[in-house]
Structures are given as structure tokens and as C-alpha cells.
Amino acid sequence: MVNNPTRRPGSELATAPTRAEDAYARLRAQLGAVAPRDPVTNRLAPRRDRLDLLAEVCDRETFLLVTGWLSSTAAGTVASKRNYADDVRHWAAVVSEQGHARFTLDAVTPGVIRTWRLSEEERGRSARTINRRLSAVQSLADYRAHQEGQQPVKLVTRFDRPKVDRSAAAVRSTPVLEADELQRLMDACADRNEALVVLLAYTLAGRVSELCTADLSALQNRGRVCRLDLTRKGGKVRVFTLPPELCELVDEVLAGRTSGRLLLRADGRPYTRHDVDQMLTRLGRKARILTCPDAYTGRGRRPAGQEAKPRHSFRTCKRCRDVTPHVLRASKLTHMHDAGVPLEEIQQYADHADPATTLGYIRQRDDEAVKARNAAASVDLYRHVLDRWTTTDETAA
Incomplete structure (x- = not known):
């Protein structure tokens, strides 16, 4: 099913329709727009709302999960919310290389994380960027566990994180x-x-x-x-x-x-x-x-x-x-x-x-x-x- 980002994910954000729509509009405004880069040509496409881009790369259940997570206090600032939204799109591109048409959290396995980290280090990606993207996917996993009333799953261990020189x-x-x-x-x-x-x-x-x-x-x-x-x-x-x-x-x-x-x-x-x-x-x-x-x-x-x-x-x-x-x-x-x-x-x-x-x-x-x-x-x-x-x-x- 293709997500319709113009419709509110009601149960995830609120119970009353008007309040849910207000919350959804606020999230859209907070996430803002970005110019996505074409992975083949490396060119920037026209600017689009981050919420619309997330709706395209996630299946519906994951989209509701991500919007609820971004609406929570997991990301304390607007800049953090935008970084987390961009990180989700990054992970969506990673799992698509594994044959997944849309992003789901279950597609990010320990093996995918380990392979991804080694690849990012080989490409010269900074330890800070790698750690931030690992923190984003772990935070999303923690949020899902909390929503489902389960024990948090340690998706990212200390052995997966590169050391950051401060x-x-x-x-x-x-x-x-x-x-x-x-x-x-x-x-x-x-x-x-x-x-x-x-x-x-x-x-x-x-x-x-x-x-x-x-x-x-x-x-x-x-x-x-x-x-x-x-x-x-x-x-x-x-x-x-x-x-x-x-x-x-x-x-x-x-x-x-x-x-x-x-x-x-x-x-x-x-x-x-x-x-x-x-x-x-x-x-x-x-x-x-x-x-x-x-x-x-x-x-x-x-x-x-x-x-x-x-x-x-x-x-x-x-x-x-x-x-x-x-x-x-x-x-x-x-x-x-x-x-x-x-x-x-x-x-x-x-x-x-x-x-x-x-x-x-x-x-x-x-x-x-x-x-x-x-x-x-x-x-x-x-x-x-x-x-x-x-x-x-x-x-x-």
C-alpha cells in the first residue's frame, strides 16, 4: 500500500481528528523541506517535504511508527527531528540495496549494521556521522519496543560504534x-x-x-x-x-x-x-x-x-x-x-x-x-x- 502523507496517522498522534490534523501539520512544518540527492547522478532534485519523502520510502506501519517517533520527545529540537528524518531515508537506501522495496525496522539486522559500518568507514565517513545514524535507528527501535510494551532490543551494541575523537x-x-x-x-x-x-x-x-x-x-x-x-x-x-x-x-x-x-x-x-x-x-x-x-x-x-x-x-x-x-x-x-x-x-x-x-x-x-x-x-x-x-x-x- 502506498502511503498518503496528506492523511493524518490519527491513532499515532491523537484521538480527536482536529487535534491529530494540527499535530500532523506541526510535524510537517517542523521537518521542513529538503532537496534529495539522486544516488546515481549525484544531482539535487527539487525541494520536497521530508514527510512526503518518508511516506515514499516506508511501508504504512513503519511510516506511522516513524511519525510517532519524530513527534515524541526522542528528538528534542527541530534540527534533531530533521536529522533523524534524513537518517531514516538513509537507512531506507541501505535496506533497498538488500532487496527491500520499502523501509522496515526489521530489515536493519545486526549483519546489515556491521556491513554498513565497515562500508561507511571505507568511504571515509566520519565517526560522528556513523554514530549519529546508529543512534537514530536504535532510538527508533527503543520507541517501537516502548509502544508495544516490550523490552528494548539492543539493535546497536558498543561493538558497532566507532570511537569518536573529542x-x-x-x-x-x-x-x-x-x-x-x-x-x-x-x-x-x-x-x-x-x-x-x-x-x-x-x-x-x-x-x-x-x-x-x-x-x-x-x-x-x-x-x-x-x-x-x-x-x-x-x-x-x-x-x-x-x-x-x-x-x-x-x-x-x-x-x-x-x-x-x-x-x-x-x-x-x-x-x-x-x-x-x-x-x-x-x-x-x-x-x-x-x-x-x-x-x-x-x-x-x-x-x-x-x-x-x-x-x-x-x-x-x-x-x-x-x-x-x-x-x-x-x-x-x-x-x-x-x-x-x-x-x-x-x-x-x-x-x-x-x-x-x-x-x-x-x-x-x-x-x-x-x-x-x-x-x-x-x-x-x-x-x-x-x-x-x-x-x-x-x-x-
């Missing part, structure tokens, strides 16, 4: 912008709407989903004294007192508006996380941040002095990086550390549950300097050997 090397994939690079990025903004997004993302060390979902009802007061109630990861509400200068920019952008989303594009549409990603990527390339000297956009005139260098684009260059919302978050937390802010205060500002997560940013900054300092300290022990076996300028003369 040291500096693990977070080094997120670059940090220096002060001059941030200023160039801000200078590249095309209008005040873009500038407000960049300034808020950096100032609050905010996650992109937190900023894009913030309504004007979260903004207290106006003028040079304003506060923002930001709903952070896990549903935690944190109140930020914005700098007076930033409050003035907020007033300029709002232009008397009293309802709707806090962040709107110049055309009046609300910013989505994809809009912010694309905007920061564009601004980073325009300001030539995180790019190698040879990078060239392929549009307009080549930068002066690059005529004799190899011609390649940002998309094909492996040394070029995109500026992302997380780059701004990592930059703010790192700059706080540079300014001597205590670890506990940085952790609280970032809303990290585990101080080890915060330490990752700090260690990333300090790792090279600490290693260089400790290596240099060894010289005092064997300096006399160096003096004996190395040639100084005086002896060479």
Missing part, C-alpha cells in the same frame, strides 16, 4: 576566522538584513536553526536597550542582552514591524538555515575568506596577479572552505578564550552540556602552541649535544 583534531574541521577576516566578511554584506544575520550569529554564538526560528515575540523592548529570548538546543530558553549598537541595527531592520520572524530577507521572506548557509558561502567567497590563493569563482574578471596561476574554482578546490554558521559560532567561542574568559563562562554562553565540547574549541586554538612550547623545553636537556654536532656561523667562517 580532542582538538576532531573539531579542527571547523575553521576559526580571525578579527580581520570577520570584518571583511561583514563588509561584504549586500544589505542591512544580511549584516544583522552575520552580526547576531557571531555575537550570540548561535546555531543557525535557533536564529531562523526566533520570532519578534522573543524580542523584549526596543531602542538601545533590548533583550532576546533565544530558544537553544534542547528547548532551553536563554535571555541575551544585546549591545546597544546592535539594538539600533535591529530597530533599523524591523522598521516598525511587530510580528513575524525576527530575521527576514530583503524581499520579506523569512530566512531558512539553507538561506543562511548559501549567504555565508557567497559572502566568504566574495571576501576571499578561507580560500587558497589560486581559487577563482569562474565569474567576472580574474583577480589581479592571478593570470599565470592555475585556473580552478571554489567547487573543485580541495583547499578552499565554505564559511558556515558554525564557523561563526566557533570563532566567537575561540575569541572569548583568547580574551581570557574562563572555561565555565564559555561553556555557559555556548550552552554546551559537556565541558569537553567547549574544551575542543580551546584545545584547537592552543594545541599547536602548547606542542611547540613543550618541544622547545626539551632543548635545554641536550643543548650541549647540539653544540657539539652542529655547525655554527663562527666555526663555518
Whole structure:
């Protein structure tokens, strides 16, 4: 039977029809839309609602199970719900390779999990991504066991999970912008709407989903004294007192508006996380941040002095990086550390549950300097050997 995602899965979400429809509409809005990638051509298809895509890859019973699971508190944030929905589609593609037309949880056997993990590691997939997808399928299994009144089945064991390195090397994939690079990025903004997004993302060390979902009802007061109630990861509400200068920019952008989303594009549409990603990527390339000297956009005139260098684009260059919302978050937390802010205060500002997560940013900054300092300290022990076996300028003369 083909699922009809326009019909509510009533018994899974509520008993009264109107309440079930409200809950179903809310889930559809929370999951949002995504552009699925064709597994053969690797091209992105037009954007579609995640709920519709789930209805296509799951049988009806599993679809009801998945929607109930995503509507529960198993995923505490909208971003987590979307990641879990994408993970289900990923597992659907995995079991389809085993000959299953549609995704069912029973098709994910221990043997499939083990083979999948080895294949993902061979393809160079990060341990964090592998663990997240394993956690998603285990969470779904736990939810089904709870719904059926059975004992949870340990679908994913500790032997299936790769070890995740939480040291500096693990977070080094997120670059940090220096002060001059941030200023160039801000200078590249095309209008005040873009500038407000960049300034808020950096100032609050905010996650992109937190900023894009913030309504004007979260903004207290106006003028040079304003506060923002930001709903952070896990549903935690944190109140930020914005700098007076930033409050003035907020007033300029709002232009008397009293309802709707806090962040709107110049055309009046609300910013989505994809809009912010694309905007920061564009601004980073325009300001030539995180790019190698040879990078060239392929549009307009080549930068002066690059005529004799190899011609390649940002998309094909492996040394070029995109500026992302997380780059701004990592930059703010790192700059706080540079300014001597205590670890506990940085952790609280970032809303990290585990101080080890915060330490990752700090260690990333300090790792090279600490290693260089400790290596240099060894010289005092064997300096006399160096003096004996190395040639100084005086002896060479």
C-alpha cells in the first residue's frame, strides 16, 4: 500500500481528528523541506517535504511508527527531528540495496549494521556521522519496543560504534576566522538584513536553526536597550542582552514591524538555515575568506596577479572552505578564550552540556602552541649535544 502523507496517522498522534490534523501539520512544518540527492547522478532534485519523502520510502506501519517517533520527545529540537528524518531515508537506501522495496525496522539486522559500518568507514565517513545514524535507528527501535510494551532490543551494541575523537583534531574541521577576516566578511554584506544575520550569529554564538526560528515575540523592548529570548538546543530558553549598537541595527531592520520572524530577507521572506548557509558561502567567497590563493569563482574578471596561476574554482578546490554558521559560532567561542574568559563562562554562553565540547574549541586554538612550547623545553636537556654536532656561523667562517 502506498502511503498518503496528506492523511493524518490519527491513532499515532491523537484521538480527536482536529487535534491529530494540527499535530500532523506541526510535524510537517517542523521537518521542513529538503532537496534529495539522486544516488546515481549525484544531482539535487527539487525541494520536497521530508514527510512526503518518508511516506515514499516506508511501508504504512513503519511510516506511522516513524511519525510517532519524530513527534515524541526522542528528538528534542527541530534540527534533531530533521536529522533523524534524513537518517531514516538513509537507512531506507541501505535496506533497498538488500532487496527491500520499502523501509522496515526489521530489515536493519545486526549483519546489515556491521556491513554498513565497515562500508561507511571505507568511504571515509566520519565517526560522528556513523554514530549519529546508529543512534537514530536504535532510538527508533527503543520507541517501537516502548509502544508495544516490550523490552528494548539492543539493535546497536558498543561493538558497532566507532570511537569518536573529542580532542582538538576532531573539531579542527571547523575553521576559526580571525578579527580581520570577520570584518571583511561583514563588509561584504549586500544589505542591512544580511549584516544583522552575520552580526547576531557571531555575537550570540548561535546555531543557525535557533536564529531562523526566533520570532519578534522573543524580542523584549526596543531602542538601545533590548533583550532576546533565544530558544537553544534542547528547548532551553536563554535571555541575551544585546549591545546597544546592535539594538539600533535591529530597530533599523524591523522598521516598525511587530510580528513575524525576527530575521527576514530583503524581499520579506523569512530566512531558512539553507538561506543562511548559501549567504555565508557567497559572502566568504566574495571576501576571499578561507580560500587558497589560486581559487577563482569562474565569474567576472580574474583577480589581479592571478593570470599565470592555475585556473580552478571554489567547487573543485580541495583547499578552499565554505564559511558556515558554525564557523561563526566557533570563532566567537575561540575569541572569548583568547580574551581570557574562563572555561565555565564559555561553556555557559555556548550552552554546551559537556565541558569537553567547549574544551575542543580551546584545545584547537592552543594545541599547536602548547606542542611547540613543550618541544622547545626539551632543548635545554641536550643543548650541549647540539653544540657539539652542529655547525655554527663562527666555526663555518
